[in-house]
Amino acid sequence: MSSSRRHILTAPAWPYANGPRHIGHVSGFALPCDMFSRYQRMAGNEVLMVSGTDEHGTPIQVQADKEGVTARGLADRYNRVIAEDLRRLGMSYDLFTRTTTRNHYEVVQELFLGLLKNGYIFPTTTMGAISPSTGRTLPDRYIEGTCPICGYDGARGDQCENCGNQLDPIDLINPVSRINGEKPKFVETEHFMLDLPAFTETLGSYLQAKQGEWRPNVLKFSLNLLGELQPRTITRDLDWGVPIPLDEWRDQANKRIYVWFDAVIGYLSASIEWAKRSGDPNAWRAWWQNDAADSYYFMGKDNIVFHSVIWPAILSGYSGRGARNGASGPLGALGLPTEIVSSEYLTMEGRKFSSSRQVVIYVRDFLDRYDVDALRYYVAVAGPENQDTDFTWAEFVRRNNDELVAAWGNLVNRSLSFAAKNIGAIPPAGELTDVDRAVLDGSRKAFAAVGAELERSRFKNAAHEALRTVAEANKYLSDQAPWKLRDSDPERMKTILHVALQLVDDAKSLLTPFLPSSSQKVYDMLGGTGVWSGMPRLETVSEPGGADYPVLTGSYDTEARWESRPIKVGTPLAPPKPLFAKLDTSVIDEELARLEAISGDPAKGTT
Numbered sequence: 001m002s003s004s005r006r007h008i009l010t011a012p013a014w015p016y017a018n019g020p021r022h023i024g025h026v027s028g029f030a031l032p033c034d035m036f037s038r039y040q041r042m043a044g045n046e047v048l049m050v051s052g053t054d055e056h057g058t059p060i061q062v063q064a065d066k067e068g069v070t071a072r073g074l075a076d077r078y079n080r081v082i083a084e085d086l087r088r089l090g091m092s093y094d095l096f097t098r099t100t101t102r103n104h105y106e107v108v109q110e111l112f113l114g115l116l117k118n119g120y121i122f123p124t125t126t127m128g129a130i131s132p133s134t135g136r137t138l139p140d141r142y143i144e145g146t147c148p149i150c151g152y153d154g155a156r157g158d159q160c161e162n163c164g165n166q167l168d169p170i171d172l173i174n175p176v177s178r179i180n181g182e183k184p185k186f187v188e189t190e191h192f193m194l195d196l197p198a199f200t201e202t203l204g205s206y207l208q209a210k211q212g213e214w215r216p217n218v219l220k221f222s223l224n225l226l227g228e229l230q231p232r233t234i235t236r237d238l239d240w241g242v243p244i245p246l247d248e249w250r251d252q253a254n255k256r257i258y259v260w261f262d263a264v265i266g267y268l269s270a271s272i273e274w275a276k277r278s279g280d281p282n283a284w285r286a287w288w289q290n291d292a293a294d295s296y297y298f299m300g301k302d303n304i305v306f307h308s309v310i311w312p313a314i315l316s317g318y319s320g321r322g323a324r325n326g327a328s329g330p331l332g333a334l335g336l337p338t339e340i341v342s343s344e345y346l347t348m349e350g351r352k353f354s355s356s357r358q359v360v361i362y363v364r365d366f367l368d369r370y371d372v373d374a375l376r377y378y379v380a381v382a383g384p385e386n387q388d389t390d391f392t393w394a395e396f397v398r399r400n401n402d403e404l405v406a407a408w409g410n411l412v413n414r415s416l417s418f419a420a421k422n423i424g425a426i427p428p429a430g431e432l433t434d435v436d437r438a439v440l441d442g443s444r445k446a447f448a449a450v451g452a453e454l455e456r457s458r459f460k461n462a463a464h465e466a467l468r469t470v471a472e473a474n475k476y477l478s479d480q481a482p483w484k485l486r487d488s489d490p491e492r493m494k495t496i497l498h499v500a501l502q503l504v505d506d507a508k509s510l511l512t513p514f515l516p517s518s519s520q521k522v523y524d525m526l527g528g529t530g531v532w533s534g535m536p537r538l539e540t541v542s543e544p545g546g547a548d549y550p551v552l553t554g555s556y557d558t559e560a561r562w563e564s565r566p567i568k569v570g571t572p573l574a575p576p577k578p579l580f581a582k583l584d585t586s587v588i589d590e591e592l593a594r595l596e597a598i599s600g601d602p603a604k605g606t607t
Helices: 031-042 058-067 071-088 102-117 196-207 216-228 261-276 299-320 363-369 372-382 395-424 434-455 459-481 490-511 516-525 586-599
Strands: 007-012 046-053 095-098 121-130 145-147 153-156 175-176 185-194 294-300 339-343 346-348 389-391 537-541 549-553
Touching: 007 031, 007 261, 031 046, 031 294, 031 339, 031 372, 046 071, 046 261, 058 071, 058 294, 071 095, 071 216, 071 339, 071 363, 071 537, 095 261, 102 121, 102 185, 102 261, 145 346, 175 261, 196 299, 216 339, 261 299, 261 434, 294 299, 294 389, 299 339, 299 395, 346 434, 363 372, 372 395, 372 459, 372 516, 372 537, 389 395, 395 459, 395 586, 434 459, 434 490, 490 516
Parallel strands: 007 046, 007 294, 046 095, 294 339, 346 389
Antiparallel strands: 095 549, 121 185, 145 153, 145 175, 537 549
8 A cells, every 4th residue: 555645536527417327327437436436545545536417508408398397407306316326336426516506606607707817718709509490599419410520410519429529500511400400590699718729738738748648549539639729619598507707797697608618617616515515615725736636537438528628728727827828816726637537438239328219228227126236347347448348238147147146256155154154253374385375475466456457547457357366266265175174184274264265355355446335245244343335325415595405425434445454363254145146147138128128129220
């Protein structure tokens, strides 16, 4: 374990509050961040993990209209749904909040004013898209057409998913509304722009310094954007969002700061809210104004531009770093992201997840039927870490049965069962053989190997390395066969069992970032007291003069440490309960039939 405690901000992307999240979502922004955070806490570092629901923008209003509720009512409902899903996933947030708090509004408005004062925001007259039939503003993402740069048919009004370039709706060839298919009308409107070109040099130096540190796909994509930077509109003709904090704009009910600008500021506003709730309003500064602190942002690849270019530009401009220089605002100079950890896409049975087409597995439905750690393990070893991957029920069942049940669960069960039945407690170790010492040494060394992979967010490598130690422990137990020595050499039997139980204890620690729930069970089985894997809790909080709302928070200063600790001889042992449930292969056909019933035959596409 490192002797120095680092301050590490871990920032999973903000889920949009227009519906429940599916496993494709959480495989990118959520679970990788929690695995990283749990490891860093075990390694002795000061982790602050913050995020919340992203609740502004026209898409929320459009969904609210469909459901016959207000935008705030919709956000309230899905904020709670999403928070509960993340609680069940074991997401160890220090604070999971929302963007409709007074605190968030104040922080967003402060950064807006700081950027404006330093000359990085300016007013302009631009062309906005409205619906001819309703007169409402159409959000950029709800306009589609042909990309004028690469010719991709199906580009969005804010960005082309094919070439990654930023766009404006008026740039699209043959634009149409995704809401009703009509051609939008473009009219003059006043708005504020973020002068992204003013940060070209600053961002270039920042990104070039990340060579060899960031995932190559993230860095290459981000560097390619620098040559195409254009001023970007940060306000919209909307009535749902953060008000513009200027006297001549404040009272215009149909002018708001747009969601893409306010959402990324949520990482800072959530940190400030956490600090206020901790009793030390300045506590957030240790993660944001400390040259030795690090910050890691986790998301799917469709969010890269907002985190690797736009967010660093906002932070730089507020801090007075950019072509126009300037002075930092009252919050002070703010640190830039240490790393953008972006995952690729997870598909399901060969098709892209789509809530509208019902090609989806919602988190709550999954966890109602299967173990949470089975999902976490699948995302670790087969998730879209650095390439698009496909979730299949056959592979999920195979990994659950072969790796969790037959390998890890079996090691725990047979080691503890035999020791509990024949000794009743953790036995002492007698004289160790070369084989004993070698397997124990390999187990101790695994902490450095697995930790090095987790430090770089290489979750697949880390999980495979941890499972390799499980395989070696199983081999050791089978080769040494203590059950054959019960009568002939009981002292050697006890030594073998001591070694085996030490290996189980080590493996429990190595697997904790991936499998926190089951690791707590193993800790308890081995006689541990207290909390090993801290879990989040859902609490209701309020603001002065504001409404109550739910947040996720938790206490994560637990017994868990990233090291091999000697097991305590004499600790009573009881017969263990199965760690994981074996899944019948009939699950595969049942789930495929369920998918077919709601979305069409997976082999033929949607109906």
